[in-house]
Amino acid sequence: MNVTAVVFTAEFMRRIKSRPFLIATLIGAFSVVLLAFLPVLIASIGVDSNRLILVGDPRLTSVAATLLAKDFSIEATRPTLGGTPDAAYLDSHGKAGAVAMLSRERTRLRVVIYARDPTAFGGAFGRDLAPLQIGFSTGMSVAEIQRHATVAVQVRGVGGRFRDANAANMAKGIAYLFIFLLYIAILLNAQAIMASVAEEKTSRIAELLVATIDPARLLAAKVLAAAACGAIQLAIWVAVGGSAGGAMVGLFADNVPSSHAPIDIGPISLPPGEVLLLLAFFLVGFFQYSVLYAAAASLITRTEDLGSLAGPLVIPVVFGFVLAQFGIQSPNSPAVAIFSYVPLLAPFVMFTRIAVTYVPAWQIAISLVVNIAAAIALAWLAGKVYRFGLLLYGRPPSLKQIAKILRT
């Protein structure tokens, strides 16, 4: 067996059988499920500030309840209330987040809201009740006003990316889920490589290994083994998130008001081309971070230094993750578009753009080429540092020394 394959197999088996890997995979799967259902769970079992009790003349509250239904959930209507509602009153009425007291004063609709979360009653509440106010002012019926106020708007996707708004929302949900998975997979597995390199260096096994295998091939075998573990982890999380998500959404859907309907994430279905691109960007991103982490770990001389080194290296991962959040909302903004080419960030940002908007093929191609080239360059530079760092003991090298190594 080729010595690279020997190291790859040993690394893969050690990692896949390790307790941290099993625990991380289980916790990751649990987190994915939780992430998918959190809004549903909160809406179903928790207190929701959008759940209302309407108080007032039944003729008034019945019309208001109809108008508010698309944005709020009406728990109950009451003709009167014996006093001013407070938190204890809301607590005694289950899940209600607010009491809205409605009354008519000639041509004016008067509303006073007693809410746990006052910020939840901005524009939507007033907009929903506007037909009632117009009716009081003009004498027209609410139904007539609504008929006049209805504008026929048709939204048609350009470029055939999404057939309707639901599909676009679903894509955003999927993008969010995948960048979360990519984030976790990179953090867990790239740091596993870091720990493995540090263990081999501090225990002097590295010296024995490089007696039989070139450091660059040793590094490649370690990165590939970790990538394989990461891919398995990702597949498990996607499968769990997709299938369990569908089941749970179905379970809770009946109890959830229409305004809280979850993004339909299960079962996840992506075009094969996008799955391949996800895999490509995952592997490129994983490779970039892995070689970077491995090279950094080769420079430490004590395991205790691992934590202080890992901290700064997490920053680009977090930055990429945060940028991808912006990318979901504004996938075509110039800044997001530029970051979708930048090495270390592109794996997060470009995939998000691909998932939520139409990205021309040439942009994807350029991003892939730039990032594959960057991965190769990073591997080359990391290989130099790794080769040097593995046999370096005593005081850690200065930045000047590292720069000198990279120049040679």
Added chain:
Amino acid sequence: MGTLILSNVARSFGDVVAARDVSFTVPTGISYGLLGPNGAGKTTTMRMILGILIPDSGAVTWDGATIDFAIRRRFGYLPEERGLYGKLKVREQIAYFGRLHGIARPDDAKRAAAWIERLGLGEYADRPCAELSKGNQQKVQIACATLHEPELLVLDEPFSGLDPVNAEMLFEVLRGLQRAGTTLILSSHQMWQVEDLCKSFGIIAGGVVRAGGTLEELRAAWPTRVVEVEPAGDALRAVLDATPGARRLQRDGATLAYEVPADTDTAGLLRRLVTAGDVTRFERVEPSLRDIYLRAIGTAA
């Protein structure tokens, strides 16, 4: 099997010169002792033999060829600082290092089992290495270095930290390898261990080989000898004092000890001593490896 040749090998780390000019030859099946004080360049030289470090200049060859990875996999290495995967079981650890050196499955497992048996590690075979005592971990390391029956085995301070029982066990393993024709290169601060195992020696200091060869060759190049004479009477002392180039050494009062030039006619000296008085003991003392070592590194300092 092959001959190892180092020709004017040099290696620096920044401004620090670890090996300045190292040259020696180790024929097939010979055990070579590399001696020198701390920081002399022994470990750097060994790492260059194994290809772990690339020389800045000079060449290292095995059987006439530059040492590549295919050759390196036929070498074995026991570094001074021992390293094992703490969580890996003893059996798996030994087999893994066998595979790294080209031993295919299932032969790796069979050989690992044989070494476990030979080194008395049976009850620990399926335990993680981290749970073993230091001595047993060293046994595991020895098995890792020798499982693939290396053509050349490099041992850096192999006896360091071993108790007498484990040191004897290592001796036996190394003697077995010698019988099998393995070329050994080892360093040690314990002169008697090196002298006992090795046929040829290189004394290295300041990154330069100061003296090299078999013990006979090193002695032949030694410029003086010591003669010891008893009893310590005035008549015998006068003869020794009159010997050209002789220098009296401080010893206990019962013995006269003199350093004389190596080419001194000792038979003639003995005749003169016997003529001068009663001689109960006359001995021409050959320099020990320790003497040669101390002189060599002294000249280097």
